[in-house]
Amino acid sequence: MTRLIFLGPPGAGKGTQAKVIADSLNIPHISTGDILRQALQQQTPLGVKAQSYMDQGELVPDQLVQEMVQERLAQPDTNSGWILDGFPRTVKQAAFLGELLQEIKQNDERVINLDAPDDVVVTRLLGRGRKDDTEEVIRRRLEVYRSQTAPLIDYYSQQQKLLTVNGNQSQEEVTTELKQVIAS
Secondary structure, X not given: OEEEEEEOOOOOOHHHHHHHHHHHHOOOEEEHHHHHHHHHHOOOHHHHHHHHHHHOOOOOOHHHHHHHHHHXXXXXXXOOEEEEEOOOOOHHHXXXXXXXXXXXXXXXXXXXXXXXXXXXXXXXXXXXXXXXXXXXXXXXXXXXXXXXHHHXXXXXXXXXXXXXXXXXXXXXXXXXXXXXXXXO
């Protein structure tokens, strides 16, 4: 049973790698963005609640995102495994997820930290050419990521669930290393 949580700074390749690995293992790649879009599209009660925050330009609160993750992990396609991408983002969310996984008897998850140096990530993100991706904005996002996620890395490290993969390689090399780490 493959249950993975992908961590890493913006631009480290989490989404790309999660999709490749999920496809190769035939398990769902679950990103909080996808969960949100699916809940909105299906107009689930949680989706309707989230819509009201989004319509006002506000962030969807932790509690609501956690409930959506819980709802998504209860779907039958997750029985054979899953990859979570973009959740948890904080130790509080990680503690919630740990309790949830224990409750639904899926608590053999491993955490992959896809690490890449800030300068590499900045160059990659600038290369995407999105208008909101200025160097200043990217560096700020990295600061926020480092301050919120560094404690997560320690949290999972203490639980001996953390595996680090070098994200500063070609996409193919990262995929190869990920597959080796997952198989071990």
